[in-house]
Amino acid sequence: xxxxxxxxxCERVLQAVESSVVADREFLETVxxxxxxxxxxxxxxxxxxxxxLTARSFxxxxxxxxxxVQFTPDLLPADVTGTHVYRExxxxxxxSPGPIFANFVxxxxxxxxxxxxxxxxxxxxxxxQVTVDGETHALPEPFVVVATQNPVExxxxxPLPEAQRDRFLVKTAMGYPDAxxxxxxxxxxxxxxxxxxxxxxxxxxxAVRRLQSVPEDVTVDEDVLGYxxxxxxxxxxxxxxxxxxSPRGTQRLLxxxxxxxxxxxxxxxxxxDVRAVGEAVLAHRLVLxxxxxxxxxxxxxxxxxxxxRVSVPTVxxxxxxxxx
Numbered sequence: 001x002x003x004x005x006x007x008x009x010c011e012r013v014l015q016a017v018e019s020s021v022v023a024d025r026e027f028l029e030t031v032x033x034x035x036x037x038x039x040x041x042x043x044x045x046x047x048x049x050x051x052x053l054t055a056r057s058f059x060x061x062x063x064x065x066x067x068x069v070q071f072t073p074d075l076l077p078a079d080v081t082g083t084h085v086y087r088e089x090x091x092x093x094x095x096s097p098g099p100i101f102a103n104f105v106x107x108x109x110x111x112x113x114x115x116x117x118x119x120x121x122x123x124x125x126x127x128x129q130v131t132v133d134g135e136t137h138a139l140p141e142p143f144v145v146v147a148t149q150n151p152v153e154x155x156x157x158x159p160l161p162e163a164q165r166d167r168f169l170v171k172t173a174m175g176y177p178d179a180x181x182x183x184x185x186x187x188x189x190x191x192x193x194x195x196x197x198x199x200x201x202x203x204x205x206x207a208v209r210r211l212q213s214v215p216e217d218v219t220v221d222e223d224v225l226g227y228x229x230x231x232x233x234x235x236x237x238x239x240x241x242x243x244x245x246s247p248r249g250t251q252r253l254l255x256x257x258x259x260x261x262x263x264x265x266x267x268x269x270x271x272x273d274v275r276a277v278g279e280a281v282l283a284h285r286l287v288l289x290x291x292x293x294x295x296x297x298x299x300x301x302x303x304x305x306x307x308x309r310v311s312v313p314t315v316x317x318x319x320x321x322x323x324x
Contacts, residue, residue, distance in 0.1 A: 006214040007265035010036075012202040016061035020197035021054050022177050022185045029263055030172050030280050031058060031146070036259035038212055039169025039252065040125050040145040042110075042160075042284065046152055049174045052108060053197070055146040059104035063204040064142065067102035071113035077120035081130040082137075095132065100124050103140050103205060107147035111157045118164055121145060125167040142208050162243070162287055169252050170277070171284035215258040219268040223313035227271055228253055231278070234306035235286060240297050243287035253281045271312045279303050 001009075014028055021028070031054065034041045043051045052068070059066035069080055082098030099105065100121070110118060124130050128139050147168070149160070165171070177185065188197065203211070228250055236244030245253075256277040257269045264273065283299040 001210045001214055003214065003262065003265060003267045006211055006262050009203060009207065009211055010263050013058075013061045016199040016202050017054070017057045020057045020060075020199045021050055022181050022188075023050060023054060023174050024177075026276075027172060027174055028054075029260075030170055030277065033256055033259045033263055033277060034169045035062070035142075035144055035208070036212055036215055036262055037169055037252075037255040038142065038144075039255070040167060041147070042165070042168040042171040043146065043148045043173065044151050044171060045148070045173045045175065047150060049176065051148040051174060052106060054174070055104070055106040055148075057197075057199040058146075060199040061202055062104070062208050063201040064103035064144075064208065065140070066104045066106070067099040068106040068108060069099045071107060071109050071111075071117070073112060073114060075113045075117045077117050078132070080117060080120045081124070081132055084133055095135065095137065097137070098130075100130060101137075101139060103142055103144065103208075105143075105145045107145055109149060110147040111149040111159060114158055115161065118158065118160060121147075122164065122167060140205075142205060142212060162285075165284045166246065166248065168284065169256060170280040172280045214262050215255065217267070218258040218261050219318050220254065220258065221268070221313070221315050221318075224257075224269050224271065224274070224315060225254075227274060227310065227313050228257070230310045231274070231306050232282070234310055235282065235302055238302050238305065240288055240292035240302055241286050242289045245282050245285050249282060249285045253277070256281045266317075268315070268318050270315055275307060278307060282306075 010032060013032060014025070017028055031041055035058070045051055056066060078098065080098050080100050082096050082101065084093040085096045087094050107121065124139060125145050128141070128143050129136055130139065232245040232250045232253070235241055238244070253274065257273045260273040260277050261267070261269050279300050282303045286299040286302055288297055288299060
């Protein structure tokens with residue numbers, strides 16, 4: 001698949017999702033960027049903004065199997081990964097897959113489950129497999145986890161630890177729609193009988209796998225690689241951070257930037273691609289100092305300052321880069 005075909009597929013997916021979800025285009029492109037980069041998505045926003053509908057619509061548009069897990073305080077790891085069930089007829093135990101065995105998994109309100117259950121996702125998100133009773137089971141490909149959490153509640157929730165947050169390629173938010181968009185949302189509701197809209201499938205699992213292979217062919221100039229290194233180094237030197245972006249985070253920033261270039265229809269990475277995904281990829285990986293937290297400093301401010309301080313390289317389109 002070449003860049004032009006990949007760009008066309010991306011546009012078709014975005015249009016299909018936009019037919020059912022009222023959301024900012026930039027937000028939808030961020031989610032699609034994560035899918036192309038084989039990454040997972042954490043959406044943090046207040047209830048009722050369309051997080052669940054967004055996940056379901058992306059799964060439908062991509063033609064992927066969908067599973068939703070409602071995270072609650074009494075949810076057990078086996079409720080997510082599956083367990084062995086005794087079959088009396090065969091006089092043997094048989095593995096019964098849990099809801100994690102789908103292409104597109106929605107972990108709804110992930111911060112309501114205890115850490116032990118949250119950790120059940122670590123292996124799945126990091127390695128595409130789960131281990132139950134010492135037996136390893138491969139997850140279907142492609143595999144994407146979209147998790148949601150509510151930032152305004154503090155009772156009965158378990159904040160994700162740093163190691164868990166680091167497994168998400170991007171952390172983003174939908175935000176409230178503007179007045180015109182919300183009026184359009186109401187108009188759509190009056191014109192259909194179903195309470196929940198749905199997106200038409202425009203791809204299938206095989207097409208998604210081909211699409212995910214395209215970013216690997218995207219050219220990255222040496223100056224852009226240096227730009228990435230300088231950016232993450234700036235987060236580590238910032239006095240407000242106790243822990244800066246890890247080398248894994250640097251790699252994820254590269255992968256996201258290459259995928260963003262594909263969404264834009266280019267065969268090479270521009271600094272603008274890095275900036276477009278920078279906050280979503282980097283901010284949730286930072287651990288702020290106690291003093292910075294007391295002073296209400298935000299991780300997004302650290303990332304923004306890093307972009308302001310690091311000089312931006314000039315990158316020309318390679319001769320054989322394909323579409324600009």
